[in-house]
Amino acid sequence: MANDQNDILNDLTNKEYEYGFVSEIDTETIGKGLSEDTVRLISQKKNEPEWMLNYRLKAFEHWKSMKMPEWAHLNIPEIDYQDIIYYAAPKQQAKYASIDEVDPELIETFNKLGIPLQEQMHLAGVAVDAVIDSVSVKTTFKNRLAEMGIIFCSFSEAVQEHPDLVQKYMGTVVPTSDNYFAALNSAVFSDGSFVYIPKGVRCPMELSTYFRINAMNTGQFERTLLIADDDSYVSYLEGCTAPMRDENQLHAAIVEIIAHDRAEVKYSTVQNWYPGDKNGKGGIYNFVTKRGICKGERSKISWTQVETGSAVTWKYPSTILMGDNSVSEFYSVAVTNNYQQADTGTKMIHLGKNTRSTIVSKGISAGRSQNSYRGLVRVGKKAENARNHSQCDSLLLGDRCGAHTFPYIDVKNNTAIIEHEATTSKISEDQIFYCNQRGISTEDAVALIVNGYAREVLNKLPMEFAVEAQKLLAISLEGSVG
Amino acid sequence: MLEIKNLHASINGKEILNGINLSIKPGEIHAIMGPNGSGKSTLSAVLAGNPTFEVTKGEVLFNGKNLLELNPEDRSREGVFLSFQYPVEIPGVSMVNFLRTAVNEHRKYKQLEPISAGDFLRLMREKKALVEMDSNLANRSVNEGFSGGEKKKNEIFQMAMLEPKLSILDETDSGLDIDALRIVANGVNKLKSADNATIVITHYQRLLDYIVPDFVHVLYKGRIVKSAGKELALVLEEKGYDWIKAEFAQ
Numbered sequence: 005m006a007n008d009q010n011d012i013l014n015d016l017t018n019k020e021y022e023y024g025f026v027s028e029i030d031t032e033t034i035g036k037g038l039s040e041d042t043v044r045l046i047s048q049k050k051n052e053p054e055w056m057l058n059y060r061l062k063a064f065e066h067w068k069s070m071k072m073p074e075w076a077h078l079n080i081p082e083i084d085y086q087d088i089i090y091y092a093a094p095k096q097q098a099k100y101a102s103i104d105e106v107d108p109e110l111i112e113t114f115n116k117l118g119i120p121l122q123e124q125m126h127l128a129g130v131a132v133d134a135v136i137d138s139v140s141v142k143t144t145f146k147n148r149l150a151e152m153g154i155i156f157c158s159f160s161e162a163v164q165e166h167p168d169l170v171q172k173y174m175g176t177v178v179p180t181s182d183n184y185f186a187a188l189n190s191a192v193f194s195d196g197s198f199v200y201i202p203k204g205v206r207c208p209m210e211l212s213t214y215f216r217i218n219a220m221n222t223g224q225f226e227r228t229l230l231i232a233d234d235d236s237y238v239s240y241l242e243g244c245t246a247p248m249r250d251e252n253q254l255h256a257a258i259v260e261i262i263a264h265d266r267a268e269v270k271y272s273t274v275q276n277w278y279p280g281d282k283n284g285k286g287g288i289y290n291f292v293t294k295r296g297i298c299k300g301e302r303s304k305i306s307w308t309q310v311e312t313g314s315a316v317t318w319k320y321p322s323t324i325l326m327g328d329n330s331v332s333e334f335y336s337v338a339v340t341n342n343y344q345q346a347d348t349g350t351k352m353i354h355l356g357k358n359t360r361s362t363i364v365s366k367g368i369s370a371g372r373s374q375n376s377y378r379g380l381v382r383v384g385k386k387a388e389n390a391r392n393h394s395q396c397d398s399l400l401l402g403d404r405c406g407a408h409t410f411p412y413i414d415v416k417n418n419t420a421i422i423e424h425e426a427t428t429s430k431i432s433e434d435q436i437f438y439c440n441q442r443g444i445s446t447e448d449a450v451a452l453i454v455n456g457y458a459r460e461v462l463n464k465l466p467m468e469f470a471v472e473a474q475k476l477l478a479i480s481l482e483g484s485v486g
Numbered sequence: 487m488l489e490i491k492n493l494h495a496s497i498n499g500k501e502i503l504n505g506i507n508l509s510i511k512p513g514e515i516h517a518i519m520g521p522n523g524s525g526k527s528t529l530s531a532v533l534a535g536n537p538t539f540e541v542t543k544g545e546v547l548f549n550g551k552n553l554l555e556l557n558p559e560d561r562s563r564e565g566v567f568l569s570f571q572y573p574v575e576i577p578g579v580s581m582v583n584f585l586r587t588a589v590n591e592h593r594k595y596k597q598l599e600p601i602s603a604g605d606f607l608r609l610m611r612e613k614k615a616l617v618e619m620d621s622n623l624a625n626r627s628v629n630e631g632f633s634g635g636e637k638k639k640n641e642i643f644q645m646a647m648l649e650p651k652l653s654i655l656d657e658t659d660s661g662l663d664i665d666a667l668r669i670v671a672n673g674v675n676k677l678k679s680a681d682n683a684t685i686v687i688t689h690y691q692r693l694l695d696y697i698v699p700d701f702v703h704v705l706y707k708g709r710i711v712k713s714a715g716k717e718l719a720l721v722l723e724e725k726g727y728d729w730i731k732a733e734f735a736q
Contacts, residue, residue, distance in 0.1 A: 429577075432574070433537075433538075434574045435574050435576050437536055437537070437558065438570065438573070438574045438576070438628075439576075439584075439588075440535070440557070440558035440559045440562070441534050441535075441558055441559075441561075441562055441567075441568050441570075442562055442584070442585075442588040442591075442644065442648065443559050443562035443563045443588050443591040443592050443595070443648070444559060444584075444587055444588055444591055445559050445591070446559075448587065448591070452576075452579055452583070452584065452587060453576060453578070453579060455578075455579075456576065456577065456578030456579035456580070456583070456627070457577070457578045458578075459578055
């Protein structure tokens with residue numbers, strides 16, 4: 005059996021990354037390297053107001069004094085920050101009056117990714133913002149949303165059109181000095197998405213951003229700012245892909261979410277950046293700071309993530325539970341195969357009274373990969389009756405991979421109730437044989453078992469994403485029982 | 487239907503089956519009995535294609551096909567069903583999902599379209615009644631948290647769903663109380679037809695009161711040392727296996 009499985013393992017780990025194509029799009033880039041001039045040049049290219057430039061410069065100053073964090077369970081070769089291009093954009097001007105003006109190659113790219121940009125053809129009811137390399141190329145359904153007072157646009161556009169909102173909220177959840185990668189992003193970020201849901205409005209459709217790295221030698225630094233005003237609701241999804249390249253590419257993003265009184269935000273991610281080849285060559289370095297604040301009473305933020313891509317993932321979507329009776333959830337499936345490394349988890353910071361958080365993390369390791377859960381549950385002095393339940397499960401496929409759990413708990417109020425459960429399991433040969441005996445092939449059996457294992461998390465995804473995520477899990481892992 | 491010729495099999499170099507010969511025709515029920523460690527479960531595992539065992543010699547024909555050349559899933563799709571002695575738990579995978587995948591794989595093999603959701607649920611309801619399964623059992627994960635009796639009923643339920651040509655029941659009676667035993671045996675009897683065959687592996691005569699065999703074989707040290715009609719089981723029940731061991735002691 006071991007031999008059989010190795011054959012299947014070899015077959016399937018040789019399977020090509022489906023999204024690994026490069027599009028021939030005329031791209032405008034600036035020179036490699038990072039200095040104050042680079043920051044000024046980016047700001048100038050984007051025609052930014054002075055406050056924005058000053059924000060960037062302040063962040064850059066911070067960054068220069070900081071060191072790359074080394075506490076994560078990750079083995080990362082030194083990154084030469086002077087060898088990266090910090091700005092790349094499709095050459096045609098970013099403003100399009102209609103879809104006809106967009107570079108056909110660009111449209112083709114998004115068609116290949118299965119992302120329809122043409123509104124009339126788009127029946128799924130998802131409004132899309134597409135960010136390629138550094139620039140947002142198209143935001144759909146904007147006008148329909150605007151009728152309800154919802155703002156959904158690229159970050160650059162928000163800087164121009166809604167400077168008051170951007171200035172009021174940007175950096176309030178993730179300050180420029182927060183961490184090394186957040187500072188870097190704050191200095192050189194190029195674009196991203198901006199969402200504002202006004203008081204009492206339930207956003208009628210899923211809002212979605214697709215991030216795509218295309219150009220060579222470039223880093224992608226996008227930021228997302230999402231504000232849900234009192235009594236509003238929004239469900240937001242993001243997806244990410246990149247071409248296959250031998251080099252490692254850097255991705256360092258920031259997501260900030262602000263939920264006011266009784267607002268609810270669902271934030272879902274299907275991250276499928278290029279993971280590198282089966283020998284660990286190439287792949288995206290994914291360093292992301294995602295944080296939300298439940299600012300108002302009874303507000304709610306739910307994070308759901310399916311992480312299957314990237315050579316290295318460093319990501320901890322977190323929530324500050326400030327409002328009384330606020331609630332947060334974190335549901336995560338992280339899959340690593342071949343030489344991938346992931347150090348991911350969450351932080352739940354309980355500050356308000358009667359705040360509740362739930363953490364469900366499912367790690368799946370295969371090949372020679374390393375998969376770590378790192379989580380912090382902190383309960384402040386004034387957080388009466390805080391409650392947390394954490395569940396961290398690890399599933400190992402084969403005997404050359406690793407799964408690690410690093411839970412931190414810090415409680416300063418003795419009315420808190422904190423629970424932590426953890427399990428580690430393997431897909432056994434007996435389970436595979438049982439499936440085989442019922443007519444199910446080994447590949448299908450693994451997919452069935454892994455999907456069953458991750459079901460609790462997949463169920464949290466919006467329908468159209470859940471199907472995609474299920475397939476993605478199967479593709480990432482097929483046959484990797486060794 | 488099934489033709490086993492001089493079958494030898496070993497695990498980690500240790501020979502367990504030592505020249506099995508057995509011929510089974512459609513419509514027949516064969517009981518295989520024998521003391522602990524005689525190779526009964528190994529025989530069923532080898533027929534199902536469990537890769538833990540290595541076939542070192544011999545031949546197995548199933549409806550004219552060389553069974554030993556097929557992988558385990560194709561053996562299943564050809565109509566070989568093994569009711570496991572210790573059914574394994576698969577957390578998170580619902581019985582519905584599991585069986586639908588299995589049924590559709592069988593259909594694909596026969597070049598049939600996948601079964602519709604409605605037909606599948608109807609089929610499940612019908613087959614569940616056969617083994618008196620609780621209706622909610624089918625919504626639970628495969629064997630997870632099932633009692634010993636429920637697990638065995640679940641095996642027969644799956645057998646009913648997949649409609650095999652050859653069913654091998656590996657100590658299906660172990661761990662069953664008398665009521666569960668009757669239910670399981672009834673299920674097996676109802677599924678019996680002139681076209682399919684059953685191998686019943688058991689320690690005890692008890693099960694054979696319900697599932698009446700056409701032939702009883704005694705397996706000892708990896709070989710079939712005695713074959714007779716159903717009355718042989720009664721003799722074994724009365725006298726145990728010592729007289730057989732004595733007969734074959736060298």
